[in-house]
Amino acid sequence: EPEVTQTPSHQVTQMGQEVILRCVPISNHLYFYWYRQILGQKVEFLVSFYNNEISEKSEIFDDQFSVERPDGSNFTLKIRSTKLEDSAMYFCASRGTLAYEQYFGPGTRLTVT
């Protein structure tokens, strides 16, 4: 069964550094998403992406964040200058055109020290 994959599984970075989190959505999906979850708490929406542009973003997704689909398979989340409070699990999700549900990757645990 196709699945969303994410790399790395765990990323440790120093405050102020840039990080790029990578996702490979399910191959025929066209809608992509990033969410974050702090310490097993609420899952928070960050951004949705369709047709090579952001379709919606939350208030969390400020100028420090950006997303990109650099090729036909990868979908990335970049945090330009990480802060301690960016430490969280980051989940990528994708959705097919005719589907309503999103499918989630296993997540990347980001630790900012």
Added chain:
Amino acid sequence: AQSVAQPEDQVNVAEGNPLTVKCTYSVSGNPYLFWYVQYPNRGLQFLLKYITGDNLVKGSYGFEAEFNKSQTSFHLKKPSALVSDSALYFCAVRDLTDNDMRFGAGTRLTVKP
């Protein structure tokens, strides 16, 4: 904007007993409703959805949920709980006009032998 409430942080049931995990929602129009489950150190796994039609929807692992429009609820149920059902359960809502989902805070289900 859509929102979801899960009024219980924790639900404890004995194995073999029925379980209910509660969810209420708020949207401006007709809702798309979802349940996801998260096992420790894993991503979110899709369980079931309500889009339209029969108010009782069946999903994976014997779970079902009942859509109640008058009470704006979408409670998750299972007739006979298993110890392996112990996990974190998230309700999510999306309305017809938005591309993203909003998640509830999650309910930790513990099934004791």
